[in-house]
Amino acid sequence: MAKTFIDEVQSRRTFAIISHPDAGKTTLTEKLLLFGGAIRDAGTVKGKKTGKYATSDWMEIEKQRGISVTSSVMQFDYNGARVNILDTPGHQDFSEDTYRTLMAVDSAVMIIDSAKGIEEQTLKLFKVCRLRGIPIFTFINKLDRDGRPPLELLAELEEVMGIESYPMNWPIGMGKEFLGIYDRYNNRIEQFRVDESERFLDLNEAGEIEGDHYIKQNALYDQTLEEILLLNEAGNEFSSKRIANGELTPVFFGSALTNFGVQTFLETYLQFAPSPQPRESTAGKIDPLSENFSGFIFKIQANMNPAHRDRIAFLRICSGKFERGMTVNLPRTGKQIKLAQSTQFMADDRSTVNEAVSGDIIGLYDTGTYQIGDTLTSGKDSFQYEKLPQFTPELFVRVTAKNVMKQKHFHKGIDQLVQEGAIQLYKTVKWEEILLGAVGQLQFEVFEHRMKNEYNVDVVLERQGSKIARWIENENIDESLSSSRSLLVNDRYGNKVFLFENDFALRWFQEKNPDIKLYNPMDTS
Numbered sequence: 001m002a003k004t005f006i007d008e009v010q011s012r013r014t015f016a017i018i019s020h021p022d023a024g025k026t027t028l029t030e031k032l033l034l035f036g037g038a039i040r041d042a043g044t045v046k047g048k049k050t051g052k053y054a055t056s057d058w059m060e061i062e063k064q065r066g067i068s069v070t071s072s073v074m075q076f077d078y079n080g081a082r083v084n085i086l087d088t089p090g091h092q093d094f095s096e097d098t099y100r101t102l103m104a105v106d107s108a109v110m111i112i113d114s115a116k117g118i119e120e121q122t123l124k125l126f127k128v129c130r131l132r133g134i135p136i137f138t139f140i141n142k143l144d145r146d147g148r149p150p151l152e153l154l155a156e157l158e159e160v161m162g163i164e165s166y167p168m169n170w171p172i173g174m175g176k177e178f179l180g181i182y183d184r185y186n187n188r189i190e191q192f193r194v195d196e197s198e199r200f201l202d203l204n205e206a207g208e209i210e211g212d213h214y215i216k217q218n219a220l221y222d223q224t225l226e227e228i229l230l231l232n233e234a235g236n237e238f239s240s241k242r243i244a245n246g247e248l249t250p251v252f253f254g255s256a257l258t259n260f261g262v263q264t265f266l267e268t269y270l271q272f273a274p275s276p277q278p279r280e281s282t283a284g285k286i287d288p289l290s291e292n293f294s295g296f297i298f299k300i301q302a303n304m305n306p307a308h309r310d311r312i313a314f315l316r317i318c319s320g321k322f323e324r325g326m327t328v329n330l331p332r333t334g335k336q337i338k339l340a341q342s343t344q345f346m347a348d349d350r351s352t353v354n355e356a357v358s359g360d361i362i363g364l365y366d367t368g369t370y371q372i373g374d375t376l377t378s379g380k381d382s383f384q385y386e387k388l389p390q391f392t393p394e395l396f397v398r399v400t401a402k403n404v405m406k407q408k409h410f411h412k413g414i415d416q417l418v419q420e421g422a423i424q425l426y427k428t429v430k431w432e433e434i435l436l437g438a439v440g441q442l443q444f445e446v447f448e449h450r451m452k453n454e455y456n457v458d459v460v461l462e463r464q465g466s467k468i469a470r471w472i473e474n475e476n477i478d479e480s481l482s483s484s485r486s487l488l489v490n491d492r493y494g495n496k497v498f499l500f501e502n503d504f505a506l507r508w509f510q511e512k513n514p515d516i517k518l519y520n521p522m523d524t525s
């Protein structure tokens with residue numbers, strides 16, 4: 001029987017994987033896609049290393065870095081669910097887009113390398129998820145190698161991230177002595193490196209192996225039982241409600257590389273991860289099951305095809321159904337747009353999408369119509385979804401036009417790229433010099449490239465390095481407090497911001513000026 005619209009929406013699971021580079025995001029993604037039948041061979045997602053995408057015609061920077069648009073969104077079906085995985089690039093590809101992608105998901109999967117614990121980039125991405133209160137599922141990876149004791153990892157998770165955890169399973173040994181996982185949730189043991197038929201070993205009501213089994217002879221089994229006892233007595237209680245509210249993270253142990261624990265993770269994840277949820281708008285909360293189509297643009301990928309100077313705007317559908325050729329409203333401009341060209345993304349292919357529902361992501365060809373954060377609605381609806389937050393930039397450059405005769409184009413280009421959300425604009429209070437802020441180096445490179453290709457302006461970028469940006473609550477600020485170590489600038493809305501050279505400069509300034517109230521808009525603590 002054909003699925004109804006409501007079934008379709010409720011089958012959607014849209015998430016991003018957040019992790020520090022090398023924790024195993026690519027490997028896990030690949031294993032998930034293999035389960036879903038979306039790819040046939042391992043290695044498909046690894047465009048970066050195999051150079052698989054080198055022949056495609058994406059913009060130069062993308063080619064050089066091996067970023068693949070096709071891997072921005074990956075979709076597959078599993079056990080009746082339609083899974084959309086949104087990519088959050090790491091390394092130098094890290095940008096505001098990475099953060100904004102988290103605005104478009106309903107949950108997040110956090111991968112932690114068992115030998116390394118919580119790392120910097122994971123923490124940054126986690127904070128953005130926390131801000132939205134979305135459910136976070138944790139996968140502690142690389143158990144086939146020696147890592148840190150699981151109890152220590154759990155303590156770190158709770159202390160550093162400030163989220164409570166519930167281990168769904170628990171490792172029995174690790175590295176060379178890794179025997180498998182004790183699955184608390186399914187009351188079974190999943191054995192490592194055994195024949196498929198022996199993989200699962202059911203436990204009795206007391207949570208122990210019934211009868212004789214070689215695992216029982218191993219001291220590691222006794223240790224696991226002791227730790228499980230400790231978790232049962234002193235650990236957090238399982239609560240699907242608290243998971244849904246993002247207050248409790250279910251923790252899974254496994255090894256993505258050896259495909260161990262991945263299927264159990266996927267199946268449990270699909271059970272507890274939310275389908276699309278209502279989203280705030282200027283017309284109140286919009287129900288994803290509402291028949292009227294609506295969505296918002298969270299990412300614009302520029303110049304995929306240099307011959308056409310086109311872009312792709314990524315739209316998250318928040319309600320209703322998308323049908324190719326439909327006419328929608330763009331409330332920001334009051335214009336109507338026919339959505340004739342749309343793209344859906346798969347791991348190894350781009351294909352035209354004819355229909356999609358709440359929870360899905362589609363790519364719209366864009367010739368300058370959209371801005372990041374734009375809402376699209378259908379019918380008589382003309383509301384706007386909540387603004388996407390402005391993320392605190394960490395890297396700054398001073399920018400000028402190489403050719404002073406090109407000032408007009410220079411300012412036009414900057415204005416448009418800033419409005420589009422590609423980069424953030426600041427001006428020094430004293431001389432009105434233009435500074436650009438970003439969360440990742442890639443944004444500057446894309447900016448430079450687009451200024452040249454789209455506005456015909458060569459720019460000079462002078463690196464200012466990383467700075468700590470803090471907005472100011474006070475209305476009037478003594479401008480003489482501006483110095484090279486604490487530079488006073490205006491953001492594009494005219495709000496005053498101090499850019500501190502480093503943590504030391506920030507603390508020193510606060511001690512000297514206790515009356516000035518500084519804040520970081522992204523601070524969740």
Ligand code: G4P
Nearest residue numbers: 020021022023024025026027141142144145255256257258
């Ligand atoms: P990333 O996308 O998060 O950056 O990580 P990626 O999956 O590329 O994994 C980083 C490295 O960690 C890779 O090794 C990968 O094979 C390895 N890895 C991932 N999961 C596991 C695991 O469960 N166990 C073990 N032992 N290793 C794992 P590499 O040598 O850097 O790359 P490659 O040459 O193998 O591709």
